[in-house]
Structures are given as C-alpha cells and as structure tokens.
Amino acid sequence: MSAAPRAALLEVRNLRISFGGLAAVRGADLTVYRGETHCLVGESGCGKSVTALAVMGLLARNGRRKADRLAFDGQDLLRLSESRLSKLRGDRMAMIFQEPMTSLNPAYTVGSQMAEVYRRHRGGTRAEALDRAEDLLAKCRVTSPRLRLGQYPHQLSGGLRQRVMIAMALMCDPELLVADEPTTALDVTVQAQILRLLMDLQRDLGLALMLITHDLGVVARMAHRVSVMYAGEVVESAPAAELFGNPTHPYTRGLLACVPVPGKVRRDQPLGSIPGVVPRIGHGFAGCAFRDRCGQARAECARTVPWRTSGEHGYRCILPPGWAGPASLAA
Amino acid sequence: MLLFLARRTALAVLVALTVLTFAFVLTRLAGDLAIVIAGPEARAEDVEAIRRAYGLDRPVVIQFLDWAWRAAMGDFGQSFFYRERVSTLIWERLPITLTLGLVGLAIALVVALPLGILAALRENTWIDRAVGLVAMVGQAMPSFWLGLILMLVLGLQLGWLPISGTGSWQHYVMPGIVLSFSAIPALMRLTRAGMIDAMSSDYIRTARAKGLSRGSIVLKHALRNAAMPVVSITAVQLGFMLGGSIVIETVFALHGIGFLAWESISKNDFPTVQAVVLLFAIIYIVLTLLADVLNAVLDPRLRAS
Secondary structure: OOOOOOOOEEEEEEEEEEOOOEEEEEEEEEEOOOOOOOEOOOOOOOHHHHHHHHHHHOOOEEEEOOOOEEEEEEOOOOOHHHHHHHEEEOOOOOEEOOOOOOOOOOOOOHHHHHHHHHHHHHOOOOOHHHHHHHHHHHHHHOHHHHHHOOOOOOHHOOOHHHHHHHHHHOOOOEEEEEEEEOOOOOOHHHHHHHHHHHHHHHHHHEEEEEEOOOOOOHHHOOOOOOEEEEEOEEEEEEEEEHHHHHOOOHHHHHHHHHHOOOOOOOOOOOOOOOOOOOOOOOOOOOOOOOOHOOOOOOOOHHHHOEEOOOEEEEOOOOOOOOOOOOOOOOO | OOOHHHHHHHHHHHHHHHHHHHHHHHHHHHHHHHHHHOOOOHHHHHHHHHHOOOOOOOHHHHHHHHHHHHHHHHOOOOOOOOOOEHHHHHHHHHHHHHHHHHHHHEEEEEHHHHHHHHHHHHOOOOHHHHHHHHHHHHHOOHHHHHHHHHHHHHHHOOOOOOOOOOHHHHHHHHHHHHHHHHHHHHHHHHHHHHHHHHHHOOOHHHHOOOOHHHHHHHHHHHHHHHHHHHHHHHHHHHHHHHHHHHHHHHHHOOOOOHHHHHHHOOOOOOHHHHHHHHHHHHHHHHHHHHHHHHHHHHHHHHHHH
C-alpha cells in the first residue's frame, strides 16, 4: 500500500437512491482516487450494489437517483445524456458483476463479446480487437486464450467466465473498474485466484478499483481505503490501516468483532455478533439508523447525526474519536 | 451440429412413418369404401366389382404396404371425385396454398415482431396495453368476417385490390392479411414475453455496462435470445396457416390444398384425403425440423447437448 497519487477520479456527494418510494441509499458520500482500491463494505441490502449501479447509470427503470454531486474525472454524470454516458461506460469506466454464470450473453462467443466493446469505443477491425482480447485473456491468466475466443460462455467454468468478464472490462483501458462482489458466486479456491488477479491488475494498470464486498478479509488484503455502509448510508470511511487500527463507528466495531482473527481469538471463545436486524427505513426517518442495535445509543441519536472527520478518517456518529480507545475490539 | 441434425432427422422420419400409418387407418375406419364409392343405389355386383377394381378385397396389411410403397414413390393413385391423378391435383394446388401461407406469415412477422418488441420495451405503459388490445381483437375476429369486411372496403369501395381468384400477386394480399391475423397474436405475445425476459437479464446489464448502443442491446443481445420460442411457434403457425386456410381459400375462391382437403373429405375421396393428410403432416414435420435447426443456429447450447 504505497502512497498513491491523490487525484479524485470519482466523487459522490449525498447520493440518494429510491425504488418506488423505498429509500435504498440515503445520502452516501464517496471519493475514489486514481490508482487506489476503494472497498465498499456492509451487510446485504445496505445499498452497496445500488450505489455502484447508480454510479454507472445502470439502475433498473424504477430506480431514482439524486445527488448533490456525481462526477467522474470532473465531469458531471448527473447532467450527461444516456448516449454520452454510454460512450463513457465500457471505455473509461467499466464494471464486473456478482454473477459470472449469467453475465455473459449465451448466444455469442467470448471473442465476439470482447471485440464488440473495443470496436464500439475504439473502432478498428475485428482482427485487431480479437488480438487485443487474446492479450487481455492471457493477462487475466486464462489458459489457451486464442481457443477461448471461439468458445461460448456455457463451455466455460464460473471462474473462467469471471476472468473473461474482467478481461472484457479492461478492453478499453478503463480508469475506473467497479467490481460488485466479483467472487461471491465462486468456489473458495477460485475466489482467492480472482482476488489475486484483481489486485495485480489494479497495481499493474494503475486502476481505480471500487470493490464491493461483505468480506472483511478481502478488504484487509486489498483496500487502500474503506467505506462502511449501513442501511443506505456511509457510516465510516478511512484509509484501510486506519480503519482496522482505529474503528470508530459502533457498527464498524461490531463488524470487525464478527471476524475471527487467527492467534487472537481463542477456539472456545464465541465470535461477536450484532444483535437485531437492519431496520426498514421509511420516509421522514431521521437520526442514526443503527441506534436500535447500538450499545452506545442515547437520546440525541434520533436527531440528525453530523459527519465527523479527523484527518482522512470520517464517521457519522455522536461519539468522539477514540471513545473506546484504539483497537480494543478483540475482546 | 451434425449429430444434432442426424438425430432430429431420424426422429422426423419416424414421425412421418407413424402419420403414414394413421392416414391410412383413419380412412378405413370411415366405413366400407367400396360401398361409398359405388353410391347408395349400386347393386351388390357393382360394389363387388369396385372392391376388386380398387384392390379393396385384399388383406388390409397388403393394401397398406402397397399404398405406402406407391406413396413413397410419389404415386397416390387416382381421385374418385376429380377423375385425375391425386399427385397432379396436389401439384396444381400446392403453389397457391404455399404462396398464401408465406404471404400470411410474412405479414404476420412484419407486424408482430416490431409490436412485440415495442410492447416489451414499454412494458406496462399505454403503448403496451394498446398492443395487447390489438392482439386480443385479432384473436377474437373470425377470419371469414374479416375477409368479407376487407373485400367490401379494399375491394369494392376503394377498388385497390381484386377480391377473388389467383391471377396476380395482388390477389394474395387480402387473403394474406386475413390469414396473418390468426398468427399475429401468438407471435406478438411470445415476442413480448421473450423480450421482457431478455431485457431484465444479467447479460443485458453487462451489455449496458459496456456502453453499447440501444439498437445493439435490443436487437443483437436481447432479440436473439428472445427469438427461440418465437421461431418454434412460427413453424407451428405456418403449418397451421397452410393447413387451416380452408375458410380463407373458400371466401377468396383460391383453389388451394385447404379447399381440396375440404372437398375430398366431403366426397369421401379417400385416395385424395390420405394424400392430403400425409402432405400436411410432412409439411409440419419439415417445418418443425427447420425450427429446430434454426434454434440450434441461434443458441449454441442446443448444438452441444
């Protein structure tokens, strides 16, 4: 984790997403810097995936997106027409998904699906595009890449399909790669390979990688910066080392207490858990959404909670920084 | 792909043989053919003479094998009613029915596919509901009635199209339109359902994430996957249109196979009935085979299994 150049590539301010009156995201702030891996963590349903889809402009038709600012390399994505946005997607910003089995079109060969995105954004002949596709498959450690170009998705395993998805996302040298739980659907051994691949690609190509995951182990291995989401809000955001060393939001602390740390947690010691469930957030909800599950909750938690920052570390809670002392979470 | 083709063809031949048998057996079940041919006032000797002349005195199995063998050679014998060779009758009428069927199908596809796609892309809007209404009205409209209305308006009042006969291509327009109405609702509904399904799939999300154009997303990525059930039903519909055009052939005085079938059944002209039944069966079989092959071309997964 070297010091990366601090140029914001993606800026999200007060992003709100709703589906037919149900709020999925209620004001998320996020900055992804060039050449950095930014992990977005949280439980299922906390709004990670829709945040990513909203950034890409890929929300389902009934999804409504609002934000104070949503900018890619200084360009306002909110004002961009669908056709201008589609020129950006697949070219400068690319995305891979959770379901490698169904994310490729069953009717077309790997080669034709990969060539298509290159020719759409860069032009050139089919042969040139296929050569590039072959190079990228090789880079994504796909064996006999020339042969794969002529194969159909159903002839490939899940891990291989995800590698194809990654290679396809890289066809036009994107600056931002959004990866929505790219390993969740894969076998554990394959998961490790894909994560290693993403890590290497991120470093070698200088990608800004927005990685969505619920796996804190993945975060610890890959993230430069972490944002923790809860019930449609970013509750804490910090450089990875800072977040793991000095988690401040009670929810983040709870999450970390749920992870067994070899050597630190004894075998007979029960793992942490967070009591209760994620609440349903209706209209007019105010205050901290975590207060019903929080051991530190008090009356003022029902009012709007400010975003506190100290240096690069920010969190949304009334508690002061260092309220529980640094890294006392293993107990 | 070759194995796939071989298997489908073998299956098709098997079905054809089965139909051949049924076509023969069903006509025998209709009663003593010699009596029917001879007519109600015939004497017993005449009936006996006819029975010998047509070989009806032989064992049924021999009759069947004889007929099947000749049929395989393209010889369906002599029609009792038309006093002509059955194969000649069919050759004369087949082009009319085929032309009508293909015109009807072409119109149906040109109308149903775009409307189905449009309805899917505008799901649950007034456009979708309007298209659905058109499909329902089309389904409910009897073809003879629609035929007469078209004749009155396009033929008699506006004088744009000839109202009966087979002289030129214009003669096929009106019956083609009427025939297409029987296929449009099913084709449209399937196109709509398939497109709705395809458009909400993960690979369409991928196509959008790749920044592809709207046209490429809808026509290249979604339609190809939505097309398979449409191809299958198109084959069935075309078979239905070729065989079921009796009413339309009557209304527009087109003397095609449908008309021939109706007449030969009512006259108990069993060689013709057998031949026509077999012909329709073979048309169905060939069409289904074509649909299977076309689907295998569309979907690589079918080729593999």
